[in-house]
Amino acid sequence: MQDETDTWDLFNEKVDAIALDNEDWYLVDALLNEDDEIRLTQDGIRAELTTLNIALKPEFFLAAISNQAMISHIYMSLGSTTADDSACEVFQSKCPINDLTSSLTLPVIASMSAGRSQGVSPEHLSKIWRIPFDNAVKTLAMTTQLIKQSPDSSLARSAGTNDRAVRYQKLRSKFFTDTMFATKKAKSLRGNTCCQVFVSDNDFLALYPMRQESEYPLALKQFAKEVGAPDVLVCDGSKTQNQREVKLLSTQMGTTLKKLEAETQWANRAELAVGILKEAVCKDLCESGSPIVLWDYCMERRALICQVTSKKLF
Numbered sequence: 001m002q003d004e005t006d007t008w009d010l011f012n013e014k015v016d017a018i019a020l021d022n023e024d025w026y027l028v029d030a031l032l033n034e035d036d037e038i039r040l041t042q043d044g045i046r047a048e049l050t051t052l053n054i055a056l057k058p059e060f061f062l063a064a065i066s067n068q069a070m071i072s073h074i075y076m077s078l079g080s081t082t083a084d085d086s087a088c089e090v091f092q093s094k095c096p097i098n099d100l101t102s103s104l105t106l107p108v109i110a111s112m113s114a115g116r117s118q119g120v121s122p123e124h125l126s127k128i129w130r131i132p133f134d135n136a137v138k139t140l141a142m143t144t145q146l147i148k149q150s151p152d153s154s155l156a157r158s159a160g161t162n163d164r165a166v167r168y169q170k171l172r173s174k175f176f177t178d179t180m181f182a183t184k185k186a187k188s189l190r191g192n193t194c195c196q197v198f199v200s201d202n203d204f205l206a207l208y209p210m211r212q213e214s215e216y217p218l219a220l221k222q223f224a225k226e227v228g229a230p231d232v233l234v235c236d237g238s239k240t241q242n243q244r245e246v247k248l249l250s251t252q253m254g255t256t257l258k259k260l261e262a263e264t265q266w267a268n269r270a271e272l273a274v275g276i277l278k279e280a281v282c283k284d285l286c287e288s289g290s291p292i293v294l295w296d297y298c299m300e301r302r303a304l305i306c307q308v309t310s311k312k313l314f
Contacts, residue, residue, distance in 0.1 A: 175232070192209040277303070281295060
């Protein structure tokens with residue numbers, strides 16, 4: 001037997017009857033829920049059809065289909081088309097299986113997007129410094145912004161306090177590095193047996209003698225302090241040049257560390273610089289009559305000459 005179709009007259013009669021028997025007549029508005037309002041505002045035929053089946057109401061049918069579609073997407077993303085929360089040898093039961101699918105309703109999730117921080121905007125700079133907007137635009141165009149952090153983000157995050165990236169001068173170029181070794185009998189008076197060579201794509205050269213190859217991180221730090229931190233540093237597959245300390249230091253300086261593939265020494269410009277330095281230093285030692293134990297001094301001298309000499313760029 002079907003229920004009687006709700007109408008405004010019938011509703012008003014029920015309200016009057018309740019109000020006469022109840023002193024708290026001002027609570028009558030709570031008797032009208034959201035479904036009752038929808039049924040009362042529609043015509044009688046549509047309201048009657050809605051009480052029979054939810055599929056006969058377009059709004060309710062669309063909401064049910066959308067909810068079921070979202071549940072199906074969750075199943076597929078997790079790699080299962082069924083849900084079973086019964087106890088087994090591995091897992092314990094958390095809730096009855098009958099209540100699992102019935103309570104599987106999706107909450108409303110607000111969308112968000114993540115991206116790189118854009119730094120200070122001209123509008124913000126003009127407002128804070130009280131300068132014209134055009135001057136703020138020119139100032140930001142001539143200024144390099146490092147360690148960009150947005151204070152207006154609604155996401156909870158911890159702002160890093162590392163300022164190593166702004167301590168060093170930034171070099172807008174690509175640098176190559178390689179290690180050059182000396183023979184055992186050529187161990188210098190300072191105990192150096194090798195040196196680290198840094199060469200840029202514009203043929204700028206810098207080198208730092210080392211007692212052993214494991215001192216490469218110290219040479220990299222000295223290079224960053226004296227010359228600067230390059231945008232990209234290219235090295236070979238040496239374990240010393242790709243160790244965790246070097247990667248951490250490169251990240252803190254804001255330098256991208258790139259590793260060459262095996263057997264591609266020709267792609268490292270520092271390899272060519274090492275060969276040229278060896279030939280030049282040997283000639284200097286022979287012509288000056290200096291002992292070979294002073295090769296590291298001669299190597300630093302040749303590197304300084306290369307730095308201050310104007311050369312043609314090929």
